[in-house]
Amino acid sequence: MSEDFPPSRIERSALLQQPTGAVPAPAAAGRPLPAARLRQCCDSGGLAFETTADLPDLAGLVGQERAVDAIRAGIGIRHKGFNVFAFGPAGAGKHTLIQQLLQAEAATAPTPPDWCYVNNFADPHRPRRLMLPTGRATALRDAMQRLVAELRLALPAAFEREDYRARREVIDQQIKHRQEEAFGALQHKAEQKGIALLRTPMGLALAPVRNGEVIPPDIFQRMAAEDRKRIAGDIETLQTELETIVRKIPDWEREHREAVRQLNRDTSSVVVKHLLETVRAAFTDLHEVVAYLGEVEHDILEHAEEFIAERREPGEGEAPPPDLASFRRYQVNLLVDNSGRKGAPIVYEDHPTHQNLVGRIEHLARFGALVTDFNLIVPGAFHRANGGYLVLDAQRLLAANFGWETLKRVLRAGEIRTVSLEQLLSLASTVSLDPEPIPLEVKVVLIGSPTLYYLLAELDPDFPELFKIAADFDDRVARSAETTGLYAQLIATAVRREKLCPLDRGAVARVIEEAARTSGDAAKLTAEIRGIIDLLQEADHIVEKAGRKIVGPADIEAAVEARRRRSDRIYRRFQEEIGRDTLRIETTGERVGQVNGLSVIALGSVSFGHPSRISAQVRLGKGEVIDIEREVALGGPIHSKGVLILSGFLGGRFGRSGPLSLTASLVFEQSYGGVEGDSASAAELFALLSALADAPVGQALAVTGSVDQHGHIQAIGGVNEKIEGFFDVCRARGLADGQGVLIPAANVQHLMLRQEVVDAAAAGRFAIIPIETIDQGIELLTGLPAGEPDATGGYAEGTINQRVAVRLAAFARRLAAIAAPPAERRPRRRTRGDDE
Amino acid sequence: MSEREIRRVVIACDVQDEIGPAVRKAAELAARCGVPVHGVFLQNENLRRLAGLPLGRPVSLSRTEPPQSFDTGELEKLFSVLAGAMRRALAAAAEEAGLDWSFAELRDVPSAAGALLAEGDMLVLEAGLGGFAGSWRPRSLWESVAGDLGGMVLLRRGEAAGRRRVVLVICAASADHARTVDAVRALAQPRDETTLLSAGAPEAEPDAALAPMLAMGGIRAAAIERAGSAAEIRERVAALDPRLVILETEALDAEALQALIAETRCDLLLIG
Secondary structure (H helix, E strand, C coil): CCCCCCCCHHHHHHHCCCCCCCCCCCCCCCCCCCHHHCECCCCHHHCCCCEHHHCCCCCCCCCCHHHHHHHHHHHHCCCCCECEEEECCCCCCHHHHHHHHHHHHHHHCCCCCEEEEECCCCCCCCCEEEEECCCHHHHHHHHHHHHHHHHHHHHHHHHHCHHHHHHHHHHHHHHHHHHHHHHHHHHHHHHHCCEEEEEECCEEEEEEEECCEECCHHHHHHCCHHHHHHHHHHHHHHHHHHHHHHHHHHHHHHHHHHHHHHHHHHHHHHHHHHHHHHHHHCCCCCHHHHHHHHHHHHHHHHCHHHHHHCCCCCCCCCCCCCCHHHHHHHCCEEEECCCCCCCCCEEEECCCCHHHHHCEECCEEECCEEECCHHHEECCHHHHHCCCEEEEEHHHHHHCCCHHHHHHHHHHHCEECCCCHHHHCCCCCCCCCCCCCEECCCEEEEEECHHHHHHHHHHCCCHHHHECEEEECCCEEECCHHHHHHHHHHHHHHHHHCCCCCEEHHHHHHHHHHHHHHHCCCCEEECCHHHHHHHHHHHHHHHHHHCCCCECHHHHHHHHHHHHHHCCHHHHHHHHHHHCCCCCCCCCCEEECEEEEEEEEEECCEEEEEEEEEEEEEEECCCEEEEHHHHCCCECHHHHHHHHHHHHHHHHHHCCCCCCCEEEEEEECCCCCCECCCCCHHHHHHHHHHHHHCCEEECCEEECCEECCCCEEECCCCHHHHHHHHHHHHHHHCCCCCCEEEEEHHHHHHCECCHHHHHHHHCCCCEEEEECEHHHHHHHHHCCCCCCCCCCCCCCCCCHHHHHHHHHHHHHHHHHHHHCCHHHCCCCCCCCCCCC | CCCCCCCEEEEEECCCCCHHHHHHHHHHHHHHHCCCEEEEEEEEHHHHHHHHCCCCCCECCCCCCCCCCCCHHHHHHHHHHHHHHHHHHHHHHHHHHCCCEEEEEEEECHHHHHHHCCCCEEEEEECCCCCCECCECCCCHHHHHHHHHCCEEEEECCCCCCCCCEEEEEEECCCCCHHHHHHHHHHCCCCCEEEEEEECCCCCCCCCCHHHHHHHCCCCEEEEEEECCHHHHHHHHHHHCCCEEEEEHHHCCHHHHHHHHHHCCCEEEEEC
16 A cells, blocks of 8 residues: 555545546546546547438448458358358347348349249159249240140130041940940840840849730749740840940940040140140240150140030039149249349248248148149248348247258258158158259358357257358447447438438437447447437437427437336336335445445346445354355355455465454345346455454445455446446435445446436546555545555554454454363453454 | 919839939929929839849949849838838928928839829939940830820939030920920920920921910920921931920820930920
């Protein structure tokens, strides 16, 4: 401790007075910071524009060069597996940036071909894929539609011509005559013998008749035996002939059908060939299409009667004609139509389920059954993105039904296989379609959080193979004159994109200050641009309501305040309970073993600071510091670590010559939730030293900071919120002399305090004091010198360290006395510092 | 024409008929005429006799195994079951159409069905065109006897595809047309085109008496033709390809009538 450091309590409050003067003083440890150091304002005078309308758009984001380079590399490398995983904080503009980069690249990339599915006439369950040059699939689809429409007119006309009817009549008469001849001859033969051919429920039967009626059995039995025998013999012979004829009928029918089919083929061939020639002429350069058209021709000729049947009304008992569904097999399912597209496609699939990625096979309900065909194959995101880029949200992909597994399978296979989940999981055994897979050439960009990226990298062995490019977005960017200018441009771009009222310079400066405040660092600006846009929109609403056209700094301030007000219910509840002394926080006076610590509570996107009473008790013991929070499982591991570190400091400073014979307990008073983090470890150490030294601590001060084993104060997070939390408590009670917060000197650079705190500091009514060591802090808190060790390791009388050492020595003596055999014990006079 | 000549529709079925549709169609016709419907189930004595004979067995195209047994016991069971089914179908159809109905079983040869008919009955017989094998079919049970039954007998063949919507009325000069007119009113449909074919000597003028009678009943004859012989009548029937022929049987002799019944494929109403 330097000699010029004020050692007395009287001088302590004077120390806390804010230096005045226009020129900000440099930060000095142990002294209140000048107001200028509490908030790094953005000088609107340095912004060279009147309103954001004067600024050009910013292409990209500010300070994300690393991520941009990575994405560009990923886009550029065409080899397998060089897909991109872009990760960073939510709202950092990842989607927008990726979209911009992809659009720039896609614009100059070749336009991918069109893809269709057509019927596989050899195996309808395996639809064939057809790849056509860009824009030509539509022509094929339309040509096939026209073909079917024309065939439905031309073929029936061909079949209604007289020559066809005459030839058909000949064929029909042939079989009719054949049958009538055979049966007629049999019937005639039977009649000659007095036998009739009767129709029975079981089929045809032969029976002896007389006068057109069957001979009754009793009469038959009374007939002469030889007559009966003759009749039986005749019937037996006729029955054999009848059976022979009946057996021939299927062959005759088959021959008849074949003859009709051949006639139909001959009749339709001329029409079909002529009409198909027109279609073929447009696709002679595409061998696959020409081959397909050949199959179409063959199939139409084989099924020409379907075109005729649809024109005829069915008679009673006749099967209905084939409906339009039967012509569906000549349609072309245009899966991907890239006509009209310039460059490669960029597809963002926001619901990346298995089906939405690889497409699905839909079904139609017909007569109570579900049927499907190749026309019901619906493309997925991979189909649409083929030849270009597919952008997916990683979290949605992992949460979606089999999305992640499907993505990996497709990327590994390099082809899109449209298969239902039921088939994939072997849950369904019904016959469905198995479309020919489509070759895939796509670059996938996943967007997610860092947590997801690292989890996938660690847990999924396929991930590094498939996503070789990591684009890591920073959550904040360095604040400099250059980045401030770019940030202003970014604000201007967002204002235009969101169609908001322009901001004047002052408003932009205020937004930039808020961006620094959000980043938790005066020297940084948040990269989470979505929050900034929300703020702009809110300010725009205020301006619109006021009937103005330009957003000013007051509007931004009002928007910030409105946001804070909306979300500070819990914070206000804390403040209220402190004000009512339900939560006891002292902001004046002195207490031994009690320090105002500061903590931050984060609730969703809102975080706020508030003071907590940290108290310490010491007693005779075996050198342990009990963290009550840990004992009751309310303390997190980092907090416990902080307590152990301060124990280390205590042992290092005061236990060099012997074990510490104390037990100390530390607690966050009136804390009923968990405590985590080590930012209160300095405050806990101060409370402990105060208790050991029996030196009262000024309650006008609060403390935040972590401590190492050598007594150095280290930076903590949430410094602004913590300071403001204590400030609000003090202000509510009326600011009093000497109030302020001790912060780690390393946190000075992070200060972006609310203006009212800055104003109070400027007026000398609230002090922010950076400290670098425990000794600096304890002096400010107790008003007593900490004390430097002399050559013997002792401390000067009256210093904190000396008082601690004396107390610990007393503990040690007392413990030794207790531990000694009874005979050695001697009564002695109690001295100050002994444990009571 | 105020009083109806058709006073009852009689539907007769035997074991070969599709009873349900036949009964429903008959009930619809009765409802159109506003008359009761009477059902007759024929226990065909010829089949019973056949079943009792120790001779050949039925041959069916649909069966590849040896001919099926066909005994009296099975036939009686079949008669019983089908008669019950017809009775129930008739009751249901009549109830739905709001008709009076009655039912009887006839144990006789088919030609005996004529004896059941009363004055004003229209007997409806199913004489479907379903072939036994391919296009050949043995003559229908009812076709064999229809010409001999007398009265009004409608042979229903089903509405075969390709039939033109023509109702051909073949009238005999000597006949009383009242029943014919009533039958046309009952059976013709709004879209039908009615053609009159007057049978008579070649030199005679077409019988024009029927046309005004039809007109009084609200039916306009699209054409009135004349046919001098049975052959001409059969030619016209073939050429017109009507969906329904209404024939006053006096126009043809018995042999020509049988030939016409055998040749026509459309519905045929005989008015004797």
